Amino acid sequence: METAICTLITQFKTYAGKDGSASTLSKEEFQNLVTSQLPNYVKNASDPEAIEQLMGSLDENNDGELTFSEFWQLIGKLASKQGGFSQ
Amino acid sequence: METAICTLITQFKTYAGKDGSASTLSKEEFQNLVTSQLPNYVKNASDPEAIEQLMGSLDENNDGELTFSEFWQLIGKLASKQGGFSQ
Numbered sequence: 751m752e753t754a755i756c757t758l759i760t761q762f763k764t765y766a767g768k769d770g771s772a773s774t775l776s777k778e779e780f781q782n783l784v785t786s787q788l789p790n791y792v793k794n795a796s797d798p799e800a801i802e803q804l805m806g807s808l809d810e811n812n813d814g815e816l817t818f819s820e821f822w823q824l825i826g827k828l829a830s831k832q833g834g835f836s837q
Numbered sequence: 838m839e840t841a842i843c844t845l846i847t848q849f850k851t852y853a854g855k856d857g858s859a860s861t862l863s864k865e866e867f868q869n870l871v872t873s874q875l876p877n878y879v880k881n882a883s884d885p886e887a888i889e890q891l892m893g894s895l896d897e898n899n900d901g902e903l904t905f906s907e908f909w910q911l912i913g914k915l916a917s918k919q920g921g922f923s924q
Contacts, residue, residue: 751848751874754841755912759920761838773922787838818922819913825842826909833846835860835905 758825761787762818774815780805791828845912848874849905861902867892878915 765783766775775783784795784804794800806812808820830836852870853862862870871882871891881887893899895907917923 751845751870751912752877754844754848755878755916755919757841758838759916761841763920783838790839791842818917818920822909822913822916825838826906826913829842829846829909830905832842833850833905 759818762821766818771815774817775821776815777801777805780816780821788825788828791832846905849908853905858902861904862908863902864888864892867903867908875912875915878919 761783762775763772765779765787766772768779768782770776781795781798781801784792784801789795792804804824805816808816808824810820848870849862850859852866852874853859855866855869857863868882868885868888871879871888876882879891891911892903895911896903897907
């Protein structure tokens with residue numbers, strides 16, 4: 751389980767580090783991450799409007815960047831759905 | 838990343854399924870999971886009082902059982918700490 755958590759941290763950092771702030775995801779970084787890393791969990795990742803909406807729903811402080819904690823909430827929701835847990 | 842998320846779901850279910858409700862962790866199941874699966878992230882897992890406190894801080898509805906969503910908040914906090922992100 752620690753290995754799996756470590757993978758999620760490492761992947762987040764890889765994508766977050768591509769431009770601007772190395773510890774947050776810009777919209778472009780977020781779309782790249784979702785498209786490459788979550789192709790089965792997020793189906794409409796190639797639709798810019800869908801990404802915009804998804805990102806808006808997660809970006810609690812509306813600064814256009816996703817922190818690790820904001821991103822964690824997304825994968826928690828995806829995992830709950832995937833695992834068949836009620837939200 | 839999907840594989841890592843899947844591992845977390847599967848491990849949660851393995852421990853949650855040992856007694857009582859198959860979709861939530863009892864205190865005993867939680868302690869077993871933390872001790873076996875998060876030995877480096879949670880240091881004082883063998884201390885019943887520490888487990889009691891940790892579980893109490895996560896169990897939002899205070900029913901003595903942790904849902905997947907409550908558990909997800911814990912690993913999110915551990916991951917933030919591990920990854921060096923501010924909380």
